[in-house]
Amino acid sequence: MPHAPSTVRVAVHALRALRRTRGFTTAAVLTLALGIGLAAAVSAVADALLLRALPVREQDRVAVLWAERRDGAFAHFPFTLEDARLFVRDARSMRGVAFAAYEGARPAAILDDGGVTRLRRAHVSGDFFTVLGARPLIGRALGPSDDVVGAAPVVVLSHAAWQRHFGGDPRAVGRTLRLHADGVAHTVVGVMPPGLDYPRGTEFWAPLVPGKAVPGTDSVFAHVDVVARLAPGATIDAARGEVTAWYAQHEGPAWLSELRGVATPLPRLVLGDARPAMLAFAAAALLLLLVTCINVANLLLVRGLSRARELAVRAALGARRGRIVGELLVEHALLAAAGGALGAAVAFVATRAFVALAPAGLPRLEEVRPGAGALLGAAAVTGVTMLLAGVAPAVLASRVDVQGALRSGARHGAGRGARRLRETLVAGQVALALLVLAAAALIGRSLLNLERAELAFDGERLLVAELALRQDAYDTPAKQRAMLTQLLPAVRALPGVRAASPVVAVPYAGSGGWDGRLEIEGQSERDAAASPLLNMEVVAPEYFATLGLPVTRGRAFTDADGEGAPPVVMLSERAAMVYWGDADPIGKRLQMGPPQARRTFTVVGIVPETRYRDLREARPSVYFPLAQSFFPFAPSTLVVRAAGAPAQVAPALRRALAETAPGVALASATPFETLREAPLAQPRLNALLLAAFAGAAVLLAAVGLFATMATTVRQRTRELGVRMALGATARDVAWLVVRRGLVVASIGTVGGLAGALAANRALAALLFDVAPTDPATLAAVAIGLLVVAALASLLPARSGARVEPVTALRTE
Known part of the structure; x- marks a missing residue:
């Protein structure tokens, strides 16, 4: 019995086989790299923006409370500081409570080397960081003793402000920020860790009571949200209900009794509008990865069936099926490794591009960086892809009819079952590609609508100047x-x-x-x-x-x-x-x-x-x-x-x-068109990324269709020659191939449209002035995909149309 080949011999044989089919090899590696790279990049971004926990103890047990009008006329009605203190005194659903000023992070003018710069300041109560369970990176956090009238003026820096304005110097603790408004120097007592972005956009936190005290008095006037750590066993709904019940019994104008409570988990406030966009990107990446796996499986299946005669000869010479399958799996593993390595590079570039193109206000943006997470993601996806795209094609390609393959040569593998399997895979690719393309088209239309929205005034040549007053x-x-x-x-x-x-x-x-x-x-x-x-x-x-x-x-x-x-x-x-x-x-x-x-x-x-x-x-x-x-x-x-x-x-x-x-300084002077870019930044990023995913998915679907149609033409050479010998023209033969490609693409398009009608409703929060099921957009996407399918089928069709009848009839 022949001994089992060594690992080195198997690898050498696999490399030679890959070299003989380098066209398929190149297509498979590039397909893997594109799908794996984009999926891994989104994984790295999602980890930083969605999955990674905030630097807060038991973050899901922290909620922020306010009220709203039942008719939706006022979605964020804050407490006065006096009312907030009365409310929390009798609240039972909360163990620890702090306050944050309702206006959130507002620009504050800071004196800087004779000029004025702006940092975004949030006023919070002295127990704010204690309730959050957030520990400073260096120095200390604010404490209750800082939050009283007459306390020494102190501030705590965000990690981003520490890096940007102090160069990450640990000696920043102890330095001062001098406010233009009152000329008072505020001592920096600590720096918080990265990722703590509440209120959104905060660059430094200052005590609430000293910041809101009425000058010359001991009274404080502030509107605040309540930041609460839920008591053991208490729920968000219970906290919300307590706010509603408190306003129902509140003494004051009658309309206050009609307010209802709002309780929002802290992670949702930090992520804000990024969450629905990131979920859309994650879904698009998953669909692209599925398209990648299907495309690679289709390419490897075509490659395996094209080697039917070679495998039959090896089987006739005594090679066992297990050995053939093993060698094919080694080949596929090498393909997956090459695709994964190149995919890691794509992930690195894509992640860097995301950070460069992301809007400045995106939360936790400084934590998005290509690193071990992206590489491990690429490796994991590579392994899954190898199993999905390697095992089934290897087994199918090894199950050859030796005598039939030796007799039929090139025609082997042209059976109806194998052809239907390949066409089914391509139809699935088209359906998934249409899902991504439809989402990208809707987001693109939404962006155009937003950019063209009627302002009712002329924003050109308009300067917006913020003044800083002493x-x-x-x-x-x-x-x-x-x-x-x-x-x-x-x-x-x-x-x-x-x-x-x-x-x-x-x-x-x-x-x-x-x-x-x-x-x-x-x-x-x-x-x-x-x-x-x-x-x-x-x-x-x-x-x-x-x-x-x-x-x-x-x-x-x-x-x-x-x-x-x-x-x-x-x-x-x-x-x-x-x-x-x-x-x-x-x-x-x-x-x-x-x-x-x-x-x-x-x-x-x-x-x-x-x-x-x-x-x-x-x-x-x-x-x-x-x-x-x-x-x-x-x-x-x-x-x-x-x-x-x-x-x-x-x-x-x-x-x-x-x-x-x-006593008045110019804190900022910004053209209106620059300010208008801020609300457009996130929609533009959404459109750009989904367009990249959609383009990659359509490209992969076109490659899959091209490979299938090219294989079909090659395996039906004799049939096409007979048709031309019986009077069919080159145009008839070309149309035969294109028509088959369009049939396959049409089946996938119908399935994709059905999926898009259901799935696109999840995009409603990202759309502007366009319905998730907009018929014009879906129709344009479907027609565009069919045009791509026709072009992908055209080259194989032209190849089939050039078949010489006499040569084709002599092939066997």
């Missing part, structure tokens, strides 16, 4: 408004400036804007409680000219609408419809404020809804004139219409501030 110079809203009144003429007189106006917040600032409620004059308390919360702005008369926002009815504000004049207000069209439907709103009256200080406003003008605050939604808005403002704040942001490039106005604006408004 508290000692501008400690009252009246002083702030007086400064703006004096500053605006100086800004408008600058060369290159056409118009300027204050605004409440920068565009797309999220919770940084202002929501408020107006009521119709004489309206009952219950009806007034049902009035929605609207976006509110405090503006100068030039605001509408500055933005290029047309007044559709009535008039805009004028200089006559000053202090002492009858209070007036302007509404957006939808805001007017909220109060009076289709009736003419001009001259109608609205009220605002507590009964003892209620003001009545006359509506003087109507403007369209804008997408200034939220790009996805045109918000109903209310506009008040700056000179008549009675609110306990004044705007600290300017919008400036430039004659040329907006950025060129910034130096002159900085000089005007120094000359006209001492």
